[in-house]
Amino acid sequence: MTKISILGCGWLGLPLAKAIIAKGISVNGSTTSTEKIAVLKESGINPFLININRNEINSSFGKSLSLEMESFFNESSILIIDIPPKLRGGNTESFVDKIAFLIPFIEKSTIEKVLFISSTSVYGETNVLITEETKPNADSESGKQLITTETLLLNNTNFKTTVLRFGGLIGEDRNPIKFLAGKENIENPDAPINFIHQEDCIGIILKIIELNSWNQTYNAVAPFHPSREEYYTQKAKEQNLSLPKFNHEKESTKKIISSAKIENELHYTFTEKP
Structure with missing residues (x-):
C-alpha cells in the first residue's frame, strides 16, 4: 500500500492521517478551509481543498474538477470518507446527493476499498x-440520510466498502459536559x-x-455505559x-450499543474510557 486518501481532515481525520503517516503510508487529505491547507502540509499530508456541493465539487489551485479528483485519488487504494451530514438548523442539504455525486469519481480511480464513517444515530x-444485526430505524434526518448513503456505498460492486458507525465522539478537547454544565431539566x-x-x-x-x-459493518462504542446523570455529574x-x-x-x-463484533472479529481492546 502506497497511499490512502482521507476525505475530511477535521477533528478525527487530521489525527487519523498523522497516525497513518507514522506507519509509513502516504496520505492525501482534504479540507474545506483554505486556512487549514498549511496545517495539513505541516502534518505531512498532501493537501487538497475540496468542497462537495449537491451538484458540483469545488476544487483547489485552479485545476479542473476531473484533474483535481484524479490527483486526490492518485495511487490510493483506500478512501476514508469522514464528512458528516450538516443538517442542523435551517440547513437542508442532501448528504446522499453529495456522496452519489462523488461515487463516479471513485469508480474511475485507483480506489479499491472505501471506509465510510457513519453514526449509531442510524x-x-x-x-x-x-x-x-439490528435493523436501522433512524428518527433524525441526518440518520435517515446516513442509512441511504451506507446502502449506496455497500451496494456498489466497483469497490469494497466497510461502514463504521461511531457512537458519540469524545476527546480531550470534546465532551458534551461543556454544553450541559449548569443546565436544568435535562x-x-x-x-x-x-x-x-x-x-x-x-x-x-x-x-x-x-x-x-x-465488506463489513461495525458499531464502535466503548463498552462503558453509566447513566447520563452519573456520567455528566462526574465529568x-x-x-x-x-x-x-x-x-x-x-x-x-x-x-x-454493543461493540462485541469489533472486539471479537478485529480482536480490538478499547483503551480509553470516554
Whole structure:
C-alpha cells in the first residue's frame, strides 16, 4: 500500500492521517478551509481543498474538477470518507446527493476499498441492545440520510466498502459536559451513554486497514455505559463545572450499543474510557 486518501481532515481525520503517516503510508487529505491547507502540509499530508456541493465539487489551485479528483485519488487504494451530514438548523442539504455525486469519481480511480464513517444515530431511540444485526430505524434526518448513503456505498460492486458507525465522539478537547454544565431539566437521566474516545476511533480504523476487513459493518462504542446523570455529574465535578440538573418525570430510553463484533472479529481492546 502506497497511499490512502482521507476525505475530511477535521477533528478525527487530521489525527487519523498523522497516525497513518507514522506507519509509513502516504496520505492525501482534504479540507474545506483554505486556512487549514498549511496545517495539513505541516502534518505531512498532501493537501487538497475540496468542497462537495449537491451538484458540483469545488476544487483547489485552479485545476479542473476531473484533474483535481484524479490527483486526490492518485495511487490510493483506500478512501476514508469522514464528512458528516450538516443538517442542523435551517440547513437542508442532501448528504446522499453529495456522496452519489462523488461515487463516479471513485469508480474511475485507483480506489479499491472505501471506509465510510457513519453514526449509531442510524438506529434511532429504542430500549433494546443494539448489534449490527439490528435493523436501522433512524428518527433524525441526518440518520435517515446516513442509512441511504451506507446502502449506496455497500451496494456498489466497483469497490469494497466497510461502514463504521461511531457512537458519540469524545476527546480531550470534546465532551458534551461543556454544553450541559449548569443546565436544568435535562431529559433521559437514566439513559446509558454510548460514547467512544478519539484514540479508539483511530485505533479501530487502523485495525480495519491492518486486517483488510472489508465488506463489513461495525458499531464502535466503548463498552462503558453509566447513566447520563452519573456520567455528566462526574465529568462536571472533575472539571469544576456547575452540576447539570436532570428531569426524572419521563421514563428514560435504555439504548445500549454493543461493540462485541469489533472486539471479537478485529480482536480490538478499547483503551480509553470516554
